[in-house]
Amino acid sequence: MQNRLTINDIARLCGVGKSTVSRVLNNEGNVSPQTRERVLAVIEQHNFSPSKSARAMRGFSDKIVAIIVSRLDSPSENQAVRAMLPLFYQQGYDPIVMESQFSAARVEEHLQVLKQRNIDGVVLFGFTGLEPAMLSGWQNKLVMMARAMPQFSSVCYDDAGAVRLLMNKLMQQGHQKIGFIGVSPHDTTTGQLRFEAYQAYCAEHQLTPRMALGELNYQSGFDLIAQVLLPGTDAVICASDTIALGAEKYLQQQNITGIQVCGIGNHPLLKFLFPKTFSVELGYGTGGEAAARQLLTQLGQPAPLQQIIIPGQLAD
């Protein structure tokens, strides 16, 4: 099969620069009628039509949105992004995906590039350390996921509510010695809010807290669960399903039974490997859709900023 021609190939065949081909493709001025005719003839001769994604990558599409995820390997973010894409496509937007790795400097670099390319709007997966000043100029063109910032529209999950749902369920089932594996409170949402909700619930119900804090990965669950298995511990809540996967793996390997493990996120892999685990559906897909709709609304007309919170519910 012949390789698809690129815009550079067309430019070479016409003896003009790439920007001239781009101007012809986008029906922009500043190209002489003769040159325009020559370029169109070559385009027709080779049946050249730049794919939408290729146009988006090169900055030629009319309508482009960027999605800046924190981690390309995050199941929760993937679920949200998957829900956004069809909505953007339906409205004729080409989405491009970038990654921040929780680096504010990287977000600033990405936004700079997106500004230079005149990108229409951005969905940004927020994180602790991002400051509003870093996002100036994007007020009406940005929706933040997973973290609230009053200067921007945002879509957040009910972090504290998820922990309370699990604690209530465990208490109803007669569990009293409930441990918690969280992440560092430097992470405001998955870390601080979920941890504080656990501590508050324990104080309210006179339960003795037993907790350990680590990172967002399954290795953390595997390494830390032993620290919360004090005498009598009969249940453990993990701040995410990924952490719960690690915790369950440890219990399985050590042949420890009788501990009810809980996660947050309703990841299908957790249910598949460890069907007895409880989890909370936080609504990543619903959140992704809400963010895409909000951004599309803001791009279409002047619209008020919205702070949306997606309610969680116990998973089946």
Ligand SMILES: O=P(O)(O)OC[C@H]1O[C@H](O[C@H]2O[C@H](CO)[C@@H](O)[C@H](O)[C@H]2O)[C@H](O)[C@@H](O)[C@@H]1O
């Ligand atoms: O293992 P995951 O599927 O990646 O889930 C872990 C948590 O990821 C998300 O929180 C983290 O990323 C957020 C940006 O998307 C960031 O704001 C937050 O501080 C990080 O902890 C997700 O929002 C959580 O619900 C997941 O539990």
